Amino acid sequence: MGLFNLFGGGRDAAMAEATRDAGEDRWFEGGGARSEIDVAVSIERARKVPVIRDCLHTLSENVAGLQFGCFQRLDERRRRRLDQHPAMRLLSNPNRRQTSYEFLACMVDDLASHGDFMARMIFDAAGNVVELRRINPDPAVTHVDEVEGVKRFTTRDARGQDHRYLEEEVWHIPLPPLKDGLRGTSPILDDGREAVAVAIALQRYANILFKNDGTPPYAITMDGNFKGADDKKNFLKAWRRWTSGKNRHTPAVLEYGMKPTRMGLTAEEAQFLETRKELWLDLTRLWRVPPHKVGIMDKATFSNIEHQALEFVTDTLRPVLELIERSVAKFLIEEDDVFFEFNVESLLRGDIKTRFEAYALGRQWGWLSVNDVLRMENLNGIGAAGDRYVEPLNMVPVGTGPGGRERDERAAIDRSIAFLRETTARNGGRPRLELVKHAA
Missing domain, CATH: 3.30.1120 (Arylsulfatase, C-terminal domain)
Known part of the structure; x- marks a missing residue:
């Protein structure tokens, strides 16, 4: 009996209905990919597992809350922020209905669940992209194929009408590795299907058990x-x-x-404690999310949580951020010397004591100024005086002998005295306190 006849009408449908077994859950499940334990796995059903929902929220919300910007490379050491760049304006206000936070959250959620992010690009009369509208990446809604080396996207709207777009009209970010060279790999439907299926089966069994009063x-x-x-x-x-x-x-x-x-089960067995713990850890590994981020605190300590928070940025978020950054540079930015970047400084900051000690080291050894430190703390600078860099007077180039050190020290003192005299003269003969300190 074919699939069409099985779910069609007439005599075949009646025969299929008669052969259904009420003890088999698959007759009462929605669509989805079948697992080895014969559980249907879909994105919507997987979201009902608390650990999976928390992993998706953790990834999408952390990325969506980051600051970002477009920058122009001036040389190897300098760059300039371009707040008015078209790509910057587009991502700051992607469309009429979504803010940048909502848009980026949907982007990361699609990548972490479906393995694909797709957005239709709306052009103005001059050919510039003025809007980005998300396309549902569900394979049941959007089909991606390739004809003569050109990708085509066919999506179906809520009214059942099909719309076809060419490769140049859709911003597509697939999550590596690619399937058939077109679509990304879904952590839920592909790599993690079996682990997700076990979680769904365990949750369903617990629901049935406690629905029946937990009585064996x-x-x-x-x-x-x-x-x-x-x-x-x-x-x-x-x-x-x-x-x-x-x-x-x-x-x-x-x-x-x-x-x-x-x-039935004993009271201890009915709690599924050990099974749930190991299964939850397996699910967090699908996205490399630290367990404490989703409330698993069994082996958490103050010290290892701080290190795990740093690893979350470097090992979990960094690959996703680079995937988005390079896709923006390739499809939304035309200039070769302009790039897009997220700012993860706020996520990398440790406790206040460690942070201030790091600032002190940078200030002492000359690569941070007062204004640099204030900017890192989101505070206003103190003016031109805050841009001054200092370094220890005993710092000399490697290999300088005693005579050279004495000459360098004397030259530094002479420069300070000359600077003090010059600024004092400009100030009407009254030396300012900070200038005296600088000369000293």
Whole structure:
């Protein structure tokens, strides 16, 4: 019997209905990829597993909250921020309905769940991209194929109408490795299908168990037999009435040599504690999310949580950020010397004591100024004086002998005295306190 006939009408449908087994969950599940344990796995169903939902939210919300910008390379050491660049304006306000936060959150969520992000590019009369509108990457809604080396996107809207777009009209970011060279790999439907299926099966089993009051099933054995099927049904109805609802945990009377035999889990087994812990850890590995980010604190300490938070940025977020950054540079930026970048400084900052000690080292050894430190703390600078860099007076080039060191020290003192005299003269003969300190 073919798939069309199985779900079609007429006699074949009636035969299919007659052969369905109420004990098989697959007849009552929605669509999705089948797993080895015959559980349908879909993105929508996977989101109902708390650990998966938390992993997706952790990734999307952390990326969406980052600052970003377009920069122009002036030389190997300098760059200039371009707030008015078209790509910057586009990502800051992608369309009429979404903010940059919402748009980026959807982008990362699509990559982490479906393995693809797609957005339709809306052009103005001059051929410039003025809007980005997300396309649902679900394979059941959007089909991607390739004809003569050109990708085509066919998507179906809510009214059932198909729309076809060419490669130049869609911004597509696939998550490596690619399937058939076109679509990305879904952590849920591809790599993690079996682990997600086990999580769904475990959650479903727990729901059924506790829906039935968490009471293990019993088999009733007896020496004789019921006279007919109706007598058996009547007894089972009476048994449920005696042992459920307000009659829970009350004594029941059995006759005719009936004996109940327990067929179920112990209270400890019914909690699925060890199974859930190991399964949750397996699910976090799909996205390399540290366990403490999703509330698994069994082996967490103050020291290793801080290191895991840093690893979350360098090992988990960095690949996703670079994937987005390079895609923006390739498809939304025309200039070769302009690039797009996220700022992860806020996520890398440690505790205040460690952070201030790092600032002190940078200030002492000359690669940070007062204004540099204030900018890192999102504070206003103190003016031109805050851009001054300092270094220890005993710092000399490697290999300089004692005589050279004395000359360098004397030259530094002479420069400071000359600077003090010059600025004092400009200030009407009154030396300023900070200038005296600088000369010293």
